[in-house]
Amino acid sequence: MVVKKQERESLVHERYLRHQKKFPHVWCAGCGIGIVMGAIVRAVDAVGLSNDEVAMISGIGCSGRMPVYVDFNTMHTTHGRALAFATGLKMVRPEMKVIVVMGDGDALAIGGNHFIHAARRNIGLTAIIINNNVYGMTGGQYSPTTPTHAYATTAPYGNIEQPFPICQLAEAAGAAFVARSTVYHARELSRFITQAIQKEGFSVVEAVSYCHTTYGRINKLGSAVEMMRRLKENGVSQRAFERLPEEERADKIVRGVFVDRDIPEYTQLYDQIIARAQQAVAA
């Protein structure tokens, strides 16, 4: 569908959000998820996509509720399985832009297997992982990205597990595009998502957020504003990170595009399979 110039100039939120029906949203006041949603719709706008050609698929958790608010083809699936649902949709609708929104528990614990296999296949989905280091909706249990020694309702004596490095995991598993930013760096986040959507192949953007309601409270990290300030201070570019002395690196969140490589996309490869199979039948 061609989007008229005049329409394009209107406000992004009017075009891409289900603003008349579905607000106010369910998220806690001060949560970073809304910023990620804003970054996504601005990215969709920047790429110039119409609402009809975008699908947003989510799993379960705070992030799972995002598809309700955006005016795309939207699907709120089961916990951890969003990428698998999206894989089926992308296979039969390869022309659609399929954006999958997940939290850290959703994408990396219950959905960890689907995450690495979607990356390995390099199927043309954009995975946005909102990392707040905790299970927020269920009330603050430790997740696969909870830092070691941090507290959670299920880690009352401190977490003894190591957190997953999401971006390195995605890179090792075969993703075509991998980037990380934070909800403080909203414009950069939107820019990375814009690049991710345009990438053919599996693209991953880790959006580092926070949960002041559960994780922040139990770890005495202060209000949403204070947690946001921490993202501002700790979020450093790759170049800045490399210049830092070793002892100052520990708490830093490295922002940037880590992977941007051209590898054949899965649904395009499958089209070749169809051509080969049909040739064999004709012969």
Added chain:
Amino acid sequence: MTARLMQGDEACAEGAIAAGCRFFAGYPITPATDIAEVLARRLPQVGGKFIQMEDEIASMAAIIGASVGGAKAMTATSGPGFSLMQENIGYACMAEIPCVVVNVQRTGPSTGLPTSPSQGDVMQARWGTHGDHPIIVLSPFSVREAFDLTVRAFNMAEKYRTPVILLMDEMIGHMREKVELPPPETIEVVERVITSVPPEWYKAYENTPSDVPPMISFGQGYRYHITGLFHDERGFPTQRLDEIDPWIARVFRKIERNLRDILIYETDQVEDAEVVVIAYGATARSARHAVRLAREQGLRVGFLRLSTIWPFPERIVAEVAERIHRVIVPEMNLGQLALEVERVVGRRKVIRVGKANGEMIAPREILDAIGRG
């Protein structure tokens, strides 16, 4: 079409192609793997797509995604994988997504006896996912019926916007029989109901007179929301009783009012019978033979073979049981469908012939039960 030697799994795969299936996602498991192998080769030939997923949970999810994209979609597995699929089968029930799930049953629980036949998943097929929901479950007793019921499973899935489970067993899946497949032009193929209203009027879960709301694929200009939460007519989450109750009533009603189409069965010599054998799947082959042997001995025995086991054909079983003394229910489990038979036949005696050790039930064992009494 000429007769050919064919395996049950292969007949199922060919039935899927004939019904218009153009997407398959699965994970290897004996005795269902053959279905995936045939479709990996056959689907791209007809422009369809096959994908081997990382597990059965993902397979079930992928076929739902594909169905939402507009493809007729199927997966195939056996007991262990079927257990893994249950949560997403529930999602398909809640979101009313047409799809076909094949379970070629093997002996369980757990890894059990790979891969001896079983009919141990009758109750799991009905109640495997959590929560109340209607479901359609078909069970073939021959290679040809594996083909036919696969076509019917797709037709019902599309017509009623529901997952349909094809409950095969290892016997039927791996057995080779001479079959003659129907000419393609004679096969009835049903497409899902789409809408004629413009996008702004479209309600994906509208309470229509037919109780089956039209379903539009993603990417067609009709943007809407799909969720596993209880939802309103537009698909958005709701907790309002005046929206939840009509939804529950409608999804049950859309199955119940179409039982004439959904219930597939066959009776043989029940008119003068004093004893009736009720069977389905591979066990129906032994039962049919036992009935023949009993008739040869002059015993008045009839046969009711069920191809649809869920919804349970209550009225049909009750009617058949009305005029008789005893019902024999042989099945390769320790009495699952027999529970339903007992529920509907009143005071008539129900004799279970059950086995859950991986062995087929022999005609002799059923004949013994007929003679007992």
